[in-house]
Amino acid sequence: MVDHGVVIRRHELTDSEWELLAPLIPSASRGRPRTEDRRVINGMVYKIRTGVSWRDLPERYGPWKTVYTRFRRYAIDGVFTRALQRIQARADAAGDIDWLVQIDSTIVRAHQHAAATGRKGEVPDDEPDDHALGRSRGGLTSKIHLACDGRGRPLAILLTPGQRHDGICARPLLERIRVPRTGPGRPRCRPDHVIADKAYSSRGFRAYLRKRGIGHTIPEKNDQKRHRRNRGRRGGRPTGFNSEIYRRRNTVERCFNQLKGFRGIATRYEKTATSYEAAVTLASLLLWARSI
Incomplete structure (x- = not known):
């Protein structure tokens, strides 16, 4: 049942969103009573919506350490992904x-606080060595x-350092x-069709x-076209390209715009890749909840 006495403030879950998400959040089976789930989840949503530090969460969400500890546990356990x-x-x-x-893909600037990940050799088992932080023209970035569906909702997310080439990540992204x-049956892992820009144009x-x-x-790069023509018959046939289908590629751009409407996504404040990916997944979860 929805508590209609709950005051819904800006950046918090609506009643319909909470009704959808509540069954997906693990409940405490034993131990002392914990802080109300909706209150804590609202604190997490407020955090990624506004980009404030954990310590600056409003008191209405309870102790900030409780909200952070629960978020970190959910991140490590893959709760938001499931x-x-x-x-x-x-x-x-x-x-x-x-x-x-x-x-x-999109580049995200990492705040200077995100770089304070501890000394070398202190990387937890659940973290990549580089914490998905790298250097590009924009400085420290992720x-x-x-991968999103035709309605602009995230299907899979992959986090890498900012300098990583898109083409290298295409296959592991789709496999996510x-x-x-x-009901019965294996999970669906295969799209009907994939649209991508020239960065993903490779024979492999x-x-x-x-x-x-x-x-x-996928449009073919000019140098690839030239190389294929120079090889004559050995170069193979031209790749098929449907310009009408390609016009729908702006859907993924709109999806990025919605994700970056969360200030805690548009700029990376989280020190660990696990926490930042969990934040992106939580934002994706909210996009889905608001589309159903």
């Missing part, structure tokens, strides 16, 4: 997912690689798509998509 998959499973069962999938079935990636039976619309 919740996102369960919402995707419901949508897929209802035929609500458009499997014309778009992939792309990169979010995203895993939408469970609500196209061969990978053909092997999996995935149609694709």
Whole structure:
């Protein structure tokens, strides 16, 4: 039941959103009573919406250490990832997912506090050595690689250092798509079609998509066209390209715009890759909840 006496403030979950998310949040089976779940989740949402530090959370969400500890535990346990998959499973069962999938990436500037990750050799087992932090022209950055459905909702997320090339991450990104079935059967992992820009134009990636039976619309780079023509018959046939389908590629850009509407996503404040990826996943979860 929804408590209609709850005052919903800005950057907090609505009653309908909480009704959808509440069953996906693990409950405490034993021990002393803990802070109300909705209150704590609202604190997490407020944090990624505004980008404030954990210590500066308003008192209405309870002790900031409680909110942070719960968020960190959920991040390590993959709670938000499983919740996102369960919402995707419901949508897929209802035929609500458009499997014309778009992939792309965006650079995120890391705040100076995100670089304070401790001494070398102190990296936890759940963290990459580089904490998904790298250096590019913009300074210290991370990169979010995203696969979204035809309605602009995240299907899979991959976090890397900012200088990592998109083409290298295309295959592991698609392999993160895993939408469970609500009944028997294996999770759905294969899109019907993939749309991507020239950064993903490589013979290896196209061969990978053909092997999996995935149609694709990816423009060919000019130097690749020239090299193929210079090889004559050995260069093979031109790649197929449907300009009408490619016009839908702006959907992934709109998805990034929505994610970056969260200030805690647009700038990385989290020190660990696990926590920042959990924040992006929580934001993705909210996008799904508001589209259903």
